[in-house]
Amino acid sequence: MEESESASDKPRPWQSYHTVYTNAKAGMDGVDKEQVQRVVYEMSKGSKYFENEERKEAFIRQKIEHMRARAAKLSAADLSHYQKVADKRILELESTRDLSRIWLHVDMDAFYAAVETLSNPSLKGKPMAVGSMSMISTANYEARKFGVRAAMPGFIARKLCPDLIFVPTDFKKYTYYSDLTRKVFWDYDPNFMAASLDEAYLDISKVCEERSITGAEIAEELRSRVHEETGLTCSAGVAPNRLLAKVCSDINKPNGQFVLPNDRMAVMTFISSLPFRKIGGIGKVTENILKGVFGISTCEEMLQKGSFLCALFSHSSADFFLSVGLGLGGTDTPEARFRKSISSERTFSATEDAALLYQKLADIAEMLSADMQKEGLSGRTLTLKLKTASFEVRTRAVTLQKYISSSDDILKHASNLLKAELPISLRLIGLRVSHFNEDKRGVPGDPTQKTLTTFLISGDPSRRTGDDQRSLGSDLSDLHFISEKETAMSLDNNETCHHEFRDPFERKHLSDIDDKNCISSINAFEMEKIDELSSNKTAAMVNTADVKERTTRSPKRDLSRVSEDDSSIQREPEDSNPDRLNKEPITSGNEEFFSLNQMEMLFWVDDYKCSLCGAELPSSFVEERQEHSDFHLAERLQKEESGTGSSSLIPRLRIVPKDYSGSQNRRKKHKSSLKQGMHLPIDSFFTKKSSWQL
C-alpha cells in the first residue's frame, strides 16, 4: 500500500513531496505510483502552492523533532508512571466496549462521477473526472488507473491522463440521487446518519434481529436495492461500531462489502495489523507525526506506545489513539445534530486591489446571506477567512451582540475585519457565521415539514456525549435543496431531518465512557497539570506598528462606514516598551483607548503571577508577558465592544506583523519554531499538552 522507497543512490526529489494523493485508495491498484509522484512533483515544483506545502512540511518536521526530544527526555520513572496511566485508560476504554450493535457504513462508488455517467452514458468506459482544471472532486475508475484522484488539481490530472474528460460539478443532481439512496437507507434504519451526500451509517441491529438475518445479508440486500433505485453501485462495511464499519466499507470497494463480526477477538485481529491511516480522523499530519516520533504505523502499535501517547498528547488525543488501538468508536445511538455554522468562500486570481477585494467580499456576503435566509438562520459570530497569494490562511472573527443575517449587516462587519488586514494580496475570501440563534437554528426551512422535522429533532434528549467529530461536510449545505426540491416526496421530509444527524465516530471523546471513568482518568492527568502558560507561551511577536497606512482607501466607502472614523485611531505605539503593561495598566496617551482604563490592574504578583488570572510568567519572559497583557486587553476590549457593534478596534490591536502577499514567513509558523527553541525546563516532564496540533 505504502509507497515503498527502493533504496538507491539516485536522487529522487519527488519522493520527498508527499501529497495526499499518495494515500492508496480503491481503484489505484495497477498504478505506477512512482510515475505519478514524479509527474505531480514536476507540475508542482516552484509553484506558490508547492512552496507553502514545503513550509508546512518543514513545520511538521520541527514538531516531530520537538516531540522526539521530549520523548527521549522521559525518565524511567516518568515512563512507568505513564504506563500506569495508559494501562488504566485502556482498561476503562475496554470496559465501554459494546458488541451488541451492528453498524453498516454505505459508501457510494465514485458517486459524482457515477451520477454524471448516468445522465450521460456516453461517458461510460472513458476516463472522466468531476471538477475543473483547478480542482477535481472525484474521478471514475477508468481515470483512477492513471493516478487521477479526488483533491488533485485538474491540470495535473490532465498531465497524467491526457484524454481525461472533465465534467463540471452539479450538486443538484447529486442531491437528487442522494435522496434516492437515503430513501432506501431509511427502510433499514429510520435514524440513519448521513455523513455526506454519498455516505451514511446505519444501525441495523434491529432489522437483523427482527428478520433474523445476518448483517451481511442486509448489506447485500441494501446494496442491491440502492442499485435498483438509482442505477448506482455502492460498497458497504458491517462492524460493531461506526469507526470499524467505515474502514470495512473501503475494503472491497467498488461494489463490494466486508463484514467484521461482533466478536472481540475478530476485532482485535482485524485492527492489529491495520495501518492507522485508514482510520477516520487520522490524516496525513497525524500519520507523519506518529510515524516520525514513534516509528509506528499500525493500530496495534498505538497500544504498545500507550505510555508515550499519554505522556506526549492531550488527554483527549491520547484517548482517541488508545481507543483506535482497541478498535472502539461509535456505537451510540445517533442524536439530532444541528448545523453549527454556515459559510461561503471563493477563490479568485490573487489581487491586492482593495476595491476589488471589497467587491469580492460584498459578493460573498451576498451569497452567504442568501444561504442563511433560505434556512432562516442568523448568528452572532462572523469569521472572515483569507488566503494570501502565497496560500497562507488566516481568519479574523468578531462576536456581536445582535444576531445578523442580512447581507448588509454581514458586509458591514466583514469590511471592518478586512480593512484591518489591508494592504494584502489575496486569492480567497470567505465568510462564516456561527453562534446561531438557538430558536431557529438548524431546522431546515420548509414550514410544511415542520411537524415531522421537529418531531424527529426533538428526539435529542441525550445531549451529552460529545461524541462527534467527523465533518459531514457537503451535505448539510444541500439541505435546502431537498426542501426546495419540487419533487420532494413526503418521505423525504423525514430524511431531511436525518441529514442533520451526523458524525460517524466519536473521536475525541468516547461517548460511552461513563462519568466515573472519565473522572478517574482526568484526575490521573490533572496531577500532571502545570502552568501551561510557561510551557506554551510563544515568543517574540514583533511589535512593529504595521506602518502600512491605508493609503489605499476603498472606493466603496459605504461598505466600511462604521469604521470610517477610526482611521484616526492609533495603533499600538511604535516604541512599545514591553514592560509598559507590567508597570501600569496601559495608560496609553490615547483617548480612543479609554476603555482600557476600566481594566482592572494587571501586574505581576511577586513579579511572577498575573494579578488577573494567576498565570505564572517569570520576569524573564518579556515577550510572553507582553502577549499576555495584550490578551487581557483584547479580552477586555472585546467584551466592551461587542455591544457597540463597531468592532474595529480589535483587529487593530494585533501585535503580530501582518504579512502580505509573498512574504508570509514570520508569525504563526515561527511562533512554534520559536517556542521549540525556548528553554522550558519543567514542561518536558509534566506537560500533557504537547505542541501537538498547533
Added chain:
DNA sequence: CGTTACTCT
C-alpha cells in the same frame, strides 16, 4: 472569545 491546525468528502 479569537485563531490556527487538522480532517473529511
Added chain:
DNA sequence: TTAAAGAGTAACG
C-alpha cells in the same frame, strides 16, 4: 494560467 468549498473539533492564547 490553473491547487476548492463547506463543515466540525481540539487546543491554545
